[in-house]
Amino acid sequence: MSDFAKIGAAVIGTGFIGSVHLQMLRRLGVDVRGVLGSSPERGAQAAASLGVAQAYAGLDDLLADERVDVVHVTSPNHAHYPQVKAILGAGKHVVCEKPLAMTSAQSAEMVEIARASGKVAAVCYNIRFYPLNQQAHGMVRAGDLGEIRFVTGHYHQDWLARPTDWNWRLRSEMGGALRSVGDIGTHWVDLTSFVTGLKAEAVMAELATFIPERQRPKGPVATFSSGAGETETVAIDTDDAAMIVIRYEGGARGVMSTSQINTGRKNSLQWDVAGSKASAAWDSETPDHLFIGHRDRANETLMRDFTLMNPTGTAAATLPPGHVEGFGDSFHAFFRAVYRDVAAGGRQEGSTWATFEDGHYEMRFCDAVLKSAKEGRWVRLDEI
Amino acid sequence: MSDFAKIGAAVIGTGFIGSVHLQMLRRLGVDVRGVLGSSPERGAQAAASLGVAQAYAGLDDLLADERVDVVHVTSPNHAHYPQVKAILGAGKHVVCEKPLAMTSAQSAEMVEIARASGKVAAVCYNIRFYPLNQQAHGMVRAGDLGEIRFVTGHYHQDWLARPTDWNWRLRSEMGGALRSVGDIGTHWVDLTSFVTGLKAEAVMAELATFIPERQRPKGPVATFSSGAGETETVAIDTDDAAMIVIRYEGGARGVMSTSQINTGRKNSLQWDVAGSKASAAWDSETPDHLFIGHRDRANETLMRDFTLMNPTGTAAATLPPGHVEGFGDSFHAFFRAVYRDVAAGGRQEGSTWATFEDGHYEMRFCDAVLKSAKEGRWVRLDEI
């Protein structure tokens, strides 16, 4: 970790996920030079409460800081596109929260800009960096599962299960036309694409809004806090749940669902990949266990264990086996991989963090899902 | 169980599932008077090896036995229609293995015949009779889950995962155009319909044949035994796996998959039902545990426990809590319910075994799935 103290970072956004970025950068020993809030006042307040040395007055101020090498973008989705362009334009590396952009036209342009810049440009698909997901990626590459045939799973939550649950993401004009697909479904899409190496050729999707009207607080409300006081009834047009059937290039098939209304499921991402030799499955709520399914011998449960994992799995692990690694550790492993490449001057052969190309693929996938659901038909990604 | 010894039964079919019927009838104390094999010689052989008093020479012979009150049909699918018609025509009760018929035209006719007969006419959806599935049915009826919104799950196996795996069901002319959907998917469809009380309005389906060519033994081969000797390459046109999106009447949605090629999954049927109040989920490989998911308190795991279950759940249970009940016990509970109705002269108020109407619904569901997959579009069940 010796080089990391020499790398300067700044974080845009001071919400929950911004604080996770900050904590994990500090854990790595990166020199976090400052934060940028949604306003100078908020930034200053956050800097004080988080113990960060400075709050930038604005993006220009941040970009002018010559000791900042890497900028983390955790601002609202609509800000990603202009901020990332400015950051890369200023010659800095960037780590951008998902989704990469608001439209696939934007993300297509960002791919080009990133490519031209030669800088590290990563998208925060942190779930890849649970070591056993890296392990599964390595297993597929090595042919351990044979030819991939069938990919199934889901990403289910319950935090929007009640008509009185409110969040800005519920409104399409704020969070985009896709909600459960955009917020959590894209994690599943990125993860399974990473594990299997497969890309979707076409999708058939159905979206459902089970709670067509919700109670919006009239006053301001922060995420995860219940608003007291008066509410008003608002019509909802974003998806509480989605069902997506996938035809992958090369003949594999998949099916998955998303939901934000499945009571009792807090953050349940599961994938199951069946290959011609063996299968594998993983559950985000018990991330240190990987199921490996066999036909001709007993099934296996591989624990996150550096004496038993392949090189990609081992590289992402930090703790001895049985000392559970969690959500925070996945960011730690992700940033460690990114900063190694920053220290090396750019993405290295064999790096496994999500690129802007990956982020753009997820944007196109979402566009195809939306089109399919609206038109009730199969939509090819090359239509997008 | 006092009345059961006075009821005479006969079993058509002497294969694996026929022997399960026989064992569970005997366990109940029913007087199993004889079996009917695929030929008089096979029947005689089976009667001897199973310790049954007689083998009928043919269906007429069986139907002429006045002491036979109930006939169990476990013959190949194409025989169900003519045999059931003859049985009901002879004034006997019938318990027919699934699928009820080869076509929904046949099953429609069988519904009418059964209705006119006034006899007990049950379809073998035994999985309903795991006590916790009965419990879930009762919970939904009582409103414990609120309004049902989202139904997800799968039925995955691995016994046809290799190109050298062979079974007559692989050929559409023998087992019907749908394989994984017909063999196992219908169990999921029946079970979730039973639990939720919902019927599908329309389906969108994708079928996949990952192993387009298989090796068929040139000589005869019994189910579950590997054929020695020469094989020939045969093209396969039935589904190794299926993905089905469902629009239920009333606005609920569902998605499920079937597979016979997911290595390591032996007989994995899972369902997950999310309601507006709570959710529930069940896994056939740990059938004595029912997940109940909450938003406002801890999730629950209800064990099969007659001190804790509702009346429908308790009625299907036999053993004290913690003494696991399995697949055989589900047949035992199913037959116990059916024979109580036989003893009572016909289906009673509150009975929960699958009727011919239920069996006909599954046939229509399958027809819609096949049409949807062929035409790549949503198909309404009322088109069938």
Added chain:
Amino acid sequence: MSDFAKIGAAVIGTGFIGSVHLQMLRRLGVDVRGVLGSSPERGAQAAASLGVAQAYAGLDDLLADERVDVVHVTSPNHAHYPQVKAILGAGKHVVCEKPLAMTSAQSAEMVEIARASGKVAAVCYNIRFYPLNQQAHGMVRAGDLGEIRFVTGHYHQDWLARPTDWNWRLRSEMGGALRSVGDIGTHWVDLTSFVTGLKAEAVMAELATFIPERQRPKGPVATFSSGAGETETVAIDTDDAAMIVIRYEGGARGVMSTSQINTGRKNSLQWDVAGSKASAAWDSETPDHLFIGHRDRANETLMRDFTLMNPTGTAAATLPPGHVEGFGDSFHAFFRAVYRDVAAGGRQEGSTWATFEDGHYEMRFCDAVLKSAKEGRWVRLDEI
């Protein structure tokens, strides 16, 4: 199963476990000729309700029935000794519920009588016959786990967790001085001895009575039913729970606990056996899964699967993998093994059902536990 219809059986005892014996004998196709109740009236009533042809007037009546080859003893514990002696004296085979006797002096004598008789004399340790316990037994014999070092586990229930729970077993004069150890602990002791092949050399035990006074109904009360009406306070001197440390012959060690007051644990028997090569573990509430633990590769979960098990495991299995086998099936497999030996005229090479020697060992183990707990010291089994 052809021979079983020619074998006649009778069941002594008409309670819960007697009905399980009856059901599973019928399932096997054994000719159950009659039952013997605690009184002629109760026997007649049970015969009628269970659909059994006859109720014997008494043991002599039963023993005089020449068509009865095997007698199942499910009467209260104190009756086992005289009944078994009479049965073997009459030249019939016997299957006796556990515990074999009230004292190890009785059981020692019964071992001799059984040996001299040459008849099949089995003790009902049915849990051995969950197929994966047979599998584990075979694995240890084959050296798959290496030298056995450490055996841990428990048998915990909750049905006596409340001061108002009442059962005759609570009183030492009725059920014996040991309650949780005698009722359920002996299952664990027999099972782990069967799996590992090890016998205890000495034990160190602690017994606990957490509920020193209970409410006994003044009127009669049946097992598992709550008595209405008045109660009286009774002092309890039997063990609600026990803790037992074991020194095995040859140097292995073990530790286990029993409890009938662990709320939420319905029937939780777990064992974990660590060997020098690998380890294995099993849980009675998910009996179709066997954990196999490794140091140098991923852990395994072996499902009950006749394509993957060793010969002892396969011999005890009935259903295809994934179709769960439960408590009833373990009796079915146990009786199938016993009756094969009955048909063959006596215990065969390789038979794995518990003998009277096994039952006598459990009696001596219990005596040593009681002595150790009273004297607060290690007690060798050869002191008994």
Added chain:
Amino acid sequence: MSDFAKIGAAVIGTGFIGSVHLQMLRRLGVDVRGVLGSSPERGAQAAASLGVAQAYAGLDDLLADERVDVVHVTSPNHAHYPQVKAILGAGKHVVCEKPLAMTSAQSAEMVEIARASGKVAAVCYNIRFYPLNQQAHGMVRAGDLGEIRFVTGHYHQDWLARPTDWNWRLRSEMGGALRSVGDIGTHWVDLTSFVTGLKAEAVMAELATFIPERQRPKGPVATFSSGAGETETVAIDTDDAAMIVIRYEGGARGVMSTSQINTGRKNSLQWDVAGSKASAAWDSETPDHLFIGHRDRANETLMRDFTLMNPTGTAAATLPPGHVEGFGDSFHAFFRAVYRDVAAGGRQEGSTWATFEDGHYEMRFCDAVLKSAKEGRWVRLDEI
């Protein structure tokens, strides 16, 4: 977290656990001013590789740094006693790795010194700070489980399962007479004491050394790395496993085992606490789930969820429900609690981190275990 940046810390020890301390202090935003290695050279090397500003030349050097407020002691066990005395003597707060000392005489003295100092003096029983362990502690305090009756569980690992596994802890002169009990058993003892509020009155213990001879590398070997080259056979006198029966003050009972040779178990700490109202259980390998067992209603699985936990549980949580927290997070939560008290000037009412009194209790418990095992009898803790 605002105050933490103003608090200066130093870490003694640069091994695995020292790096965990460092990472989690940084994550909190604490100002880690320097490290002290086992030699000035090693310290300098570690400071460079970890990106820490300075390496102290020695303990005096460290203590002379006025900007250091808190010293973390992660040095070998024998160094704890003199270092902690010096640190408290210098007027600084101390966080000491377990075990607190080499003997209970030392730890008794350290308790007095800490008390007199008025400083924060914490022992690193981090496992308390998995939020659901804090939750369980709060539940017991609130009476949710009723009176505690029976405590069972284990701490099993496999990293010393082979005769070729070598570590300095294997030798009693280096790691103390107790190995598995001292290294991992004390975690279980502290944790269950914390959860239940109970202290042991007497213990009965058995120790086992299954691998009496091991191969020690002739050259130096680092922990977790396999030594190449020649080895020599060394006799081992420390415990591979232990079995401990516990009489708690007030009448509760317990039994637990430790093992470092159970293949497949990487870091399996489980506890199960049965109370008169309800029971609870926790497993370190799935730390975000707490089992709550009931007699009169369905069992519960409480996920780590700040909307559902009690105040002690919520205070230790960092991430939203379903985003798993792991081993590192337990240190983060532990240090956060300790540093809040540091900022407040001393331990606050309601603080739940382990004190030197707790550490001293564990020392006495170990002494009693050793004496009991040697003498084969019950040993009261007040004999120590």
